[in-house]
Amino acid sequence: MRNLLCRCLLSIASVPLIAALPAAASERAKDPRIQQFENGLLPRAALKKNLGRTASITQRMQDLGMPGVSVAVIDEGKVVLTRAYGLRDTVEKTPVTTETLFQAGSISKPVAALGALRLVQEGKLSLDEDVNAKLRTRRVPENEFTTNEKVTLRRLVSHTAGLTVHGFPGYAAGVQVPTVVQVLNGEPPANTPPVRVDIRPGSTYRYSGGGYTVMQLLIADVSNESFETFMQTKVLDVLGMKSSTYAQNPPAALAARRASGHRPGGMRIPGKLHIYPEMAAAGLWTTAADLAQYLIYVQTAVGGDTGPLLNSSLANELVTRQQGSHHGLGPEIYEVGEFARFGHNGVNEGFEAAAVAYVAQGKGVVIMANANGAGSFFDEVKASVARAYGWPGFPAQSQLEAVPVSAWLLKRAPGKYRISETLTLQVSARDGRLFFELSDGGRAELFARSATELYGQYGSQTLRLVEAEGKVTALKRHDGREFQRLD
Numbered sequence: 001m002r003n004l005l006c007r008c009l010l011s012i013a014s015v016p017l018i019a020a021l022p023a024a025a026s027e028r029a030k031d032p033r034i035q036q037f038e039n040g041l042l043p044r045a046a047l048k049k050n051l052g053r054t055a056s057i058t059q060r061m062q063d064l065g066m067p068g069v070s071v072a073v074i075d076e077g078k079v080v081l082t083r084a085y086g087l088r089d090t091v092e093k094t095p096v097t098t099e100t101l102f103q104a105g106s107i108s109k110p111v112a113a114l115g116a117l118r119l120v121q122e123g124k125l126s127l128d129e130d131v132n133a134k135l136r137t138r139r140v141p142e143n144e145f146t147t148n149e150k151v152t153l154r155r156l157v158s159h160t161a162g163l164t165v166h167g168f169p170g171y172a173a174g175v176q177v178p179t180v181v182q183v184l185n186g187e188p189p190a191n192t193p194p195v196r197v198d199i200r201p202g203s204t205y206r207y208s209g210g211g212y213t214v215m216q217l218l219i220a221d222v223s224n225e226s227f228e229t230f231m232q233t234k235v236l237d238v239l240g241m242k243s244s245t246y247a248q249n250p251p252a253a254l255a256a257r258r259a260s261g262h263r264p265g266g267m268r269i270p271g272k273l274h275i276y277p278e279m280a281a282a283g284l285w286t287t288a289a290d291l292a293q294y295l296i297y298v299q300t301a302v303g304g305d306t307g308p309l310l311n312s313s314l315a316n317e318l319v320t321r322q323q324g325s326h327h328g329l330g331p332e333i334y335e336v337g338e339f340a341r342f343g344h345n346g347v348n349e350g351f352e353a354a355a356v357a358y359v360a361q362g363k364g365v366v367i368m369a370n371a372n373g374a375g376s377f378f379d380e381v382k383a384s385v386a387r388a389y390g391w392p393g394f395p396a397q398s399q400l401e402a403v404p405v406s407a408w409l410l411k412r413a414p415g416k417y418r419i420s421e422t423l424t425l426q427v428s429a430r431d432g433r434l435f436f437e438l439s440d441g442g443r444a445e446l447f448a449r450s451a452t453e454l455y456g457q458y459g460s461q462t463l464r465l466v467e468a469e470g471k472v473t474a475l476k477r478h479d480g481r482e483f484q485r486l487d
Helices: 005-009 025-030 033-038 057-064 106-120 154-156 179-184 209-223 227-239 288-302 311-317 377-387 408-412
Strands: 045-047 067-075 080-089 334-335 339-349 349-360 362-371 400-402 414-417 424-430 433-438 443-448 453-454 462-468 470-478 482-484
Touching: 045 106, 045 227, 057 377, 057 443, 057 462, 067 288, 067 377, 080 288, 080 482, 106 154, 106 209, 106 227, 106 288, 106 311, 106 334, 106 339, 106 349, 209 227, 209 349, 227 288, 227 470, 288 311, 288 339, 288 349, 288 362, 339 377, 362 377, 362 453, 414 470
Parallel strands: 045 400
Antiparallel strands: 067 080, 067 362, 334 339, 339 349, 349 362, 414 424, 414 482, 424 433, 433 443, 443 453, 453 462, 462 470, 470 482
């Protein structure tokens, strides 16, 4: 869940040629939308001569550093396509399949919220009561901010409870893992600060993984079960998510199917994965097809077929923006009205995921990757699915026009730059083009925005050369941050 420094710079990288698991020719012949989706990705930035030219998903994976990717497409309220591409582990060279488990990152949150909402439906919890009324193991510390307004379940799941701690980095293999109470108290061996109320609950939106960790404890206290057991039997199994678990030491059959996490560029993270005792916030292991079942259930429940998890009122609240928030009861609400969409993104150490679906159109997609720096790649995939499957009202995808790299940039930009104490960036020139390589393995092409400015293929981060006494001394990012030259 942390923003990697390399992602902070440009969010792009590349890996060696990736082998994809091909779709059956007969299936493609039956549904031409499959080929349209798989070959319809539109790069965010391109030279003028290449504007509008699409690429295949495997080519974009190679360009942008995605070792392995899994996709599930929803149409007419059901999963109509599942695909897996690339490698589950770049060291072991094992392929991704549609049965491969990925960490869902923050998509763990809306699925976990469904567990709390089931307890609301059963009358064991209330959306608007003080959670301290039901918490036994560890209460939310009271202070001047909670005198008149309280931390409630509604506020926890919509990120308006005033709680601290945005996200969690997880724990590497071999590192001592704290209990949930230690995490909430910020006590060793926890690697994050205490979860506290430091603004008045209900006063503003502020994303808080800490709030979901409070909810995790609330679910366990009220259900008299461990959080992971409750979620398995009362939510995941009910949704038909048979390849999913919140357990951080999952059953052997599921553990054997887990992907390994990677840096941008395909370097496997030490120990293959991180452990997340903050399970509600970041701990879900799942497949793209399983996550699609959560989206379909919400669509179905809003349509009136609620099943055992939600009543009609809760289902509609779930996809309604809560006061002061752009989240509903768990998911983010991307659009309202006729073409309302809901979903969530997720980033863990070595993993990223995205899920989006229409509330009423029966359409959606889940994308999971076992590498960081995937966010903008996901945008390309979503846009390609939207075009192939006729998503109504979906925002049109634009391309940024790059210009040929100037002779001045080709001469001046190459060099080594310091990103942090442990991370460096090497810029090199080849055949009239510029490329960067990060010391942790990420690498990709740099494009020119002008004769003196650079940006990555997504255009969101602009870089300008800083000179002193006729020499380049740093790269300056659009937000003013400078990366000092080392050579």
